[in-house]
Amino acid sequence: MVSVGSKALVSRSSMGDHDHESLKQAKSKRRKHKKGGAAHESDSNPKHSNTNSNTFTSPPQGSRVRKQLDPETTQYFSEIANLFETEGVELEERSLICANALQETKGKEFEIATDYIVSHTLETILQGCDVDHLCDFLHSSANDFPYIAMDRSGSHVAETAIKSLAVHLEDDEARPLVEEALTIICKVIAANSVDVMCNCYGSHVLRTLLCLCRGVPLDKSGYYLSKSTTLLAERLNSKEFSKKDDATNFQPGFPNLLKVLVSDMLKHAKKCIKTLQVDQFSSLVFQTMLRVLAGDDEEMLHVIPFLLGCKDKNNAEGNFIDAKVVADLKNLLKESKFSHLMEVVLEVSPEALFNELFTKVFRNYLFELSSHQHGNFVVQALISYARNQDLMELIWEELGPNLEDLFKMGRSGVVASLVAASERLHVNEHKCCEVLAEVVCPVDDSPKGIVPRLMFLDSCFTYDDKSNWSWQSGARMNVMGSLILQTVFRFRSEYIQPYIRSITSMEATHVLEAVGDSRGSHVIEAFLSSGASGKLKRRLITKLQGHFGEVALNSSGAFTIDKCFTVSNLSLRETIVSEVLAVRSDLSKTKQGSYLLRKLDIDGFAANPDHWRSKQASKESTYKDFCSMFGSNDTKLMKNDSFLRDTSNNKSNPNTVKEMRKEIDQSLGSGAPFLSFQNKNPKKEKLKSKRNAYISGDDDESNRKKRSKKEKVESGFDTAATAASGKILKKRRRDGDLSEASLKKVKASNA
Structure with a gap:
């Protein structure tokens, strides 16, 4: 069993701006965690500050000694954990317990959040507390938040706090509180962004924070947090690759705060961008940054050249890539971590920047790059986008x-x-x-x-x-x-x-x-x-x-x-x-x-x-009639070639035909015989006949007359099929999917 209250562990790291040498030294100090022990050495544990004010100051730099968590606090949170495991705790009582427990964390946020066992209980508390106490916790722990985020156990606490904030975004009354707390967290993270993004735990927390500011639903943010496992299939599909449509499913985000966070991150990364370009964890942060900014071309034209190592601002319109960095870029394309970053750059680049990248970097270099084990993936992305x-x-x-x-x-x-x-x-x-x-x-x-x-x-x-x-x-x-x-x-x-x-x-x-x-x-x-x-x-x-x-x-x-x-x-x-x-x-x-x-x-x-x-015969008739009405000329010529012609290859309007096929299947998929009139509802039949009359354009006089045998043969429908197709036609006319030309065609076929 994991022990609680072990001896304090010491690790040293520098927070804030880094030059190349200090960043390499920080990376060399990373240590793998042991699975046992209540206290674990995180990648970066600078000296802890007990400042509990709601305002924050830049976290102190230098050495940090992790304090031992006192037995009383450990016992208190252990009792809360046991209480939550029982099923008799009501919602209001649970909220009160969470609020009281967060009060006990005052001044000890870092020690509790980074404790191997107690941190699990703190995660549960953050998920169950109300927005006021959640924001209060983030205010009081703001100075320690970067260090919590870079700890093995603390990173889960930090991420839980961010996800708990996202739950309250839909509440207009709570939104100002969320934005205030989030602003403080973003500022303190941005001030130490180099250390956080180069840390294997902090990197994930920072990516989650970027997604929250953008409004990406955190339960569906896998594409933004890491490379999609279905990316290859998406690239080889014939559809467009833009992720702009995803924004329709976004939550209300904080676009201004996102821009400030990105700007501050780039400001602190300026001195060591060459090292960050080939760092595994910072590359993942940059990829997420680009994806959450996708669609904002103005921002992209600033961020992407910076990530590619261009120091000078755009000298003229259409000149985004400095000629002096082209040789370095060609070499970087063969680096594993940078090649992943370049794939995302090609995915989200505005067209003008994309074309300039091809002209200056890729042209006459594609075959050589394709032969490289990492560079060939960049070529695949270039072709796909x-x-x-x-x-x-x-x-x-x-x-x-x-x-x-x-x-x-x-x-x-x-x-x-x-x-x-x-x-x-x-x-x-x-x-x-x-x-x-x-x-x-x-x-x-x-x-x-x-x-x-x-x-x-x-x-x-x-x-x-x-x-x-x-x-x-x-x-x-x-x-x-x-x-x-x-x-x-x-x-x-x-x-x-x-x-x-x-x-x-x-x-x-x-x-x-x-x-x-x-x-x-x-x-x-x-x-x-x-x-x-x-x-x-x-x-x-x-x-x-x-x-x-x-x-x-x-x-x-x-x-x-x-x-x-x-x-x-x-x-x-x-x-x-x-x-x-x-x-x-x-x-x-x-x-x-x-x-x-x-x-x-x-x-x-x-x-x-x-x-x-x-x-099945009735479905055949219905399908053929719809193909004749909405299909291309090629489809009409080949409609008798198969019992059920697959119209998915119809270039004129494939999606419409597929949707019709689905609607017809649903309409005609009942268990009753298709030609049967059993259990018919007279009112529904009357309504259907009115719909058919409306769609076909027949006037009152023609509705009272019996259909001729010739009309029945030309339509290819029996009574039930006509009712089903009429319903679909009316719906398509209402939804705007039925064009004026197609409607005239229908009228002519039934005239």
Whole structure:
């Protein structure tokens, strides 16, 4: 058991401004903590001040002796901890206990916050107290807050206090108190920001403080506090990468206070910026600083050049990067910590600064940087955040002819970023697909091997004789190769014909093995969502016949079954459902089972196959009608090519069509027969008919007349389908999603 009240420990550190030498000395004094012991040596424990005034002064510098926590205080907080563990403490009583306990911390905030055991109880107290006592605690501990933040145990207390402040941001009455306390904490942290940001514990507290000032919800601040684990997937997606939209979910922050905090931090970092650029923990702080300032171009044009080492202010418009720092920057790009910082710089830079960085730093240096173990990630970021076609053309000129060399060096991430950017910006799309296919599969070799070789990208380029390479049965498929193929299948179908022929020529055993692999299954799903014809998609799906139940039980294969079902015709759908029905019991026990059973309507098929077929036929009619109304001309021409044409590749308005598909599924997904009139509510039916009349533009006289047989054939709807589609059309007209042209089209089709 951890003991309480051990002998005082001493550590020394300097707080405040540092030159390069003092910063290195401070870093050399870091010590790893032992898991036992009530008192732990923090990275920096300067001399403690017992000043308890609500106003703060700059914390004293020099040596610091951690005082031993007296037994009475330890016992007092131990009793509070035991009391909180019981379930009989009411909310009001708990708040009163917390308020009294915080009064006991006066003058002993540092010792209590950094005690290994008692600090846990203090965290609970800070979470349960009201805003007045919380702010009072922060006022009284302001002088010690940097030292608390840099302690192993104290950092958790400091972060809990900051998060507790965030809880009260929505309260207008409490906001002035929060802002006052936060202002004091920001000032004292900024005055010692170099020490705090270079400390492994203080760095995290400072990043949390930056997020709070910006208004980032602290329970969803993972992206801002550290590098996102999904960053690669986001970069390879075709969507925009700006985080400005996140601001809609922000809490009310303190933008002026944030700017003051950042300004003071940079002021104190000025003397040692070169050391901070390559420090692990300060790099994380700078990354968070840039992300919370994203969207404020004026601030960015000041902060980013400073972090890149530019000392002089902008001499002229469009001249943000000093020529004398370019050589240093090229070397820094190969440093691990700075490369992470540069990735974020490229992500949030205003376009003018981004273009200048490319021109002065990256141009004619991309291939050399791509070959470096750290620099290649910077190149990936540069490609991913390129915003115009001209810039992408210049990047392609340098890297396009070197795809094979990049693969051989293991820099497939650069190739993946290049392919994704070509698709996103529509630059050299055909050339990109063509060159990639030639690099992976030599011209004199069969194009059937393109997709398999990209699936097993590593073994393909490490194989002695690439022309004799064969399917690596049982081997794990390559992540980057899978991502490249997923991107390729987003290109227009005329550009990717070799890839389509390759995947449809795969042997049935290889297709089954691919859907059983999480990476391979994503490739199959991407193909099923591509612009390839429904006939070719069904050719691939039939290779899984007899194994649909087996695939559905696989965690990754279940989503593939979903895609297969979407693009299949009625007979193939019935085959899928029949095979999945055989494993319904086992499937219901899996994580993905309930979704798949509901999507395929397995229970409905088991209860009444004829009803299930009727329901699917009605959906077919509804989908086709909507595609004819809202789809592009290409979609109309190909609508009969598949039972359910996948319209996700419709370039005209893909999101709208997807949303319609979802709404139709919800509207037509009831358990009653789609053509049945049982249990109809007369009032609802009357309302639906009025809605249909309103949308179709029929006048009162035409509403009283019976629809002609010709109109029924042209519409393709039965009574229930018309009611469902009418409801959706009216909603879209109300929400503004239905354009005037589309509305006229609807009127004309029903005239």
